[in-house]
Amino acid sequence: MTDESPSRLELLHFARRVVIQQAKAALAQLDRWIAEEQRREAERRRGEEMRPPAPEWLIERGLDKKNLVAVHAGGCWKVTKSGRCVGLSRAQALDALRQHVPACSQCRPDTALGFLE
Structure with missing residues (x-):
């Protein structure tokens, strides 16, 4: 009967792949949040620029x-x-x-x- 469980080195490589996958997903989420906030900020600036001046x-x-x-x-x-x-x-x-x-x-x-x- 042979021991077919992964070696410690294989487990470490697997853990590294999981961390990389999670980091990429987290970075993608942060990039979406940044893009959304940039869109909101640009929209707010456009709104301010288009707002008519306050009456005197x-x-x-x-x-x-x-x-x-x-x-x-x-x-x-x-x-x-x-x-x-x-x-x-x-x-x-x-x-x-x-x-x-x-x-x-x-x-x-x-x-x-x-x-x-």
Whole structure:
């Protein structure tokens, strides 16, 4: 009866092949993750580049959309993300102030626009 079990050297070579196979699979997975993250980053950059510039002036509307609440400077911290603000041109902001739409007491768009009643 002969001993047909693999030798220690054969087992070590087998273990080496398994480690190489697992390392290749792990590297392939890492490469997929890197490629996916690069794609996301490129998409985010494209989105930022394509985003229109923030409006310089805003008008805040009330809940009924007809009631004009206030004129704001574009970067006013008081403006909420409620979707009730619409971007304005400089001329439109001045016109709204002329029509007695109140200026925001925090960002003072009337002062920035040089509007004097």
